[in-house]
Amino acid sequence: MSDADDKHSDCDNPLRAGEDVLLVDRKDREYLRTLTPGKTIHLRSGRFDMDDLIGLPDGSTIENSGGEAFLVLRPTYAxxxxxxxxxxxxxxxxxxxxxxxxxxxxxxxxxxxxxxxxxxxxxxxxxxxxxxxxxxxxxxxxxxxxxxxxxxxxxxxxxxxxxxxxxxxxxxxxxxxxxxxxxxxxxxxxxxxxxxxxxxxxxxxxxxxxxxxxxxxxxxxxxxxxxxxxxxxxxxxxxxxxxxxxxxxxxxxxxxxxxxxxxxxxxxxxxxxxxxxxxxxxxx
Ligand SMILES: C[S@@+](CC[C@H](N)C(=O)[O-])C[C@H]1O[C@@H](n2cnc3c(N)ncnc32)[C@H](O)[C@@H]1O
Incomplete structure (x- = not known):
């Protein structure tokens, strides 16, 4: 089983490579980003590896390398x-x-x-x-x-x-x-x-x-x-x-x-x- 499979074993619709997600910080600021395999993004005072997000359930919380927490959401239409x-x-x-x-x-x-x-x-x-x-x-x-x-x-x-x-x-x-x-x-x-x-x-x-x-x-x-x-x-x-x-x-x-x-x-x-x-x- 791959890492991604591990992450979404309890989720039937995990975040997929290529889709767009909103990263929301603690002050409700929103950043729309595409989940590109192998890519690293820099956000505020730290970075994320996109590979760590792919396979997570919608609504997960992750931390960037600076320890700042972000909510990861599929964007609604609004x-x-x-x-x-x-x-x-x-x-x-x-x-x-x-x-x-x-x-x-x-x-x-x-x-x-x-x-x-x-x-x-x-x-x-x-x-x-x-x-x-x-x-x-x-x-x-x-x-x-x-x-x-x-x-x-x-x-x-x-x-x-x-x-x-x-x-x-x-x-x-x-x-x-x-x-x-x-x-x-x-x-x-x-x-x-x-x-x-x-x-x-x-x-x-x-x-x-x-x-x-x-x-x-x-x-x-x-x-x-x-x-x-x-x-x-x-x-x-x-x-x-x-x-x-x-x-x-x-x-x-x-x-x-x-x-x-x-x-x-x-x-x-x-x-x-x-x-x-x-x-x-x-x-x-
Ligand atoms: C305000 S924008 C539409 C925005 C769109 N309703 C949305 O929510 O994304 C108006 C568009 O009408 C197009 N347009 C203007 N005159 C037109 C015409 N005579 N025939 C077809 N399209 C036209 C413009 O090029 C422009 O892209």
Whole structure:
């Protein structure tokens, strides 16, 4: 029996060579590292041999050569995203939560997302639709498409249910009968006519925008472009410090990220005005 076998004899899913783990120090600082056989890493005042970590159970504690203890964890989705290699802004997990649930992404769904960026949302969508669904991702720039491909390969694994398209969405959506579309672009209202054509009747359209003016424009135009039940929301997440008698909100929080807007595709594009919606006179 090898050393590694020895270490994980009571564990059916030990840490494997090649996977990424979070090393967490006593002050909760996190370091994402790949378990590369034969490699030594230096962290704070000491070093680790990666070979000593490979084969350990997830959730183990180890010491570096300086005697400092670190927790070794497989990263959850929420812990991974802040460490994701990126060149564009990603959607943060607190907003991804809204998109997945209010966007009603379900196992087996045929979903389209645009743009892909570094692929943070992509991985959450892939998890939610499962192996029986299909995700189409449109990305304009090759460097982002390559980055998304690398991140999905590395952090999600094989994804045969994912079609990544290097394409400008302004040239049209090829897919039809989609269950859901998620748009993360600066001017999502420009896609409304094409999204209506690509979605099934009753399907959910989601847009993510950072500013109030973008939100307002999208909501107004969705209501006159064959969509209804439009809802706009944001998520303010406040962590709490819970240490002995010191139980209080964290001193810092992220005050603003973006707005999530959801809408349902009407069966007919031209419909009579519904409660709370703009009149036909507002149509461009
Ligand atoms: C903010 S990033 C998306 C981040 C992504 N949602 C995530 O969570 O990782 C927006 C992406 O849209 C892409 N994009 C912009 N215009 C586009 C277009 N017309 N067609 C396709 N992709 C586009 C950009 O290249 C960029 O990578």
């Amino acid at each position: 812990k991974l995203i802040p460490h994701l290699p990126r060149k564009a802004q990603v959607i943060y997990p607190k907003d991804v939560g809204l998109i997945l649930l209010w966007g009603d992404i379900f196992p087996g769904a045929r979903v389209l997302e645009v743009g892909t960026g570094p692929g943070a949302l992509t991985m959450a969508l892939l998890r939610m639709i499962g192996p029986s669904g299909h995700l189409y991702s449109y990305e304009l720039r090759q460097e982002f498409a390559e980055m998304a491909r690398g991140n999905v390969d590395r952090f999600f694994g094989p994804a045969p249910q994912w079609t990544l398209k290097l394409a400008d969405i302004r040239n049209g959506i090829e897919e039809r009968n989609l269950d859901r579309i998620v748009i993360d672009l600066p001017e999502p209202w420009r896609l409304l006519p094409e999204a209506w054509r690509a979605l099934k009747p009753g399907a959910v359209l989601v847009a993510y925008v950072p500013t109030v003016l973008q939100m307002k424009q999208f909501v107004d135009q969705a209501r006159v472009s064959g969509f209804t039940a439009v809802e706009a929301m944001e998520n303010l997440l406040r962590g709490w410090h819970v240490e002995g008698p010191s139980v209080r909100p964290d001193h810092r929080m992220v005050a603003h990220t973006g707005f999530v807007i959801t809408a349902r595709r009407l069966a007919e594009r031209e419909s009579s005005t519904l409660p709370g919606e703009a009149s036909d006179d507002d149509t461009d």
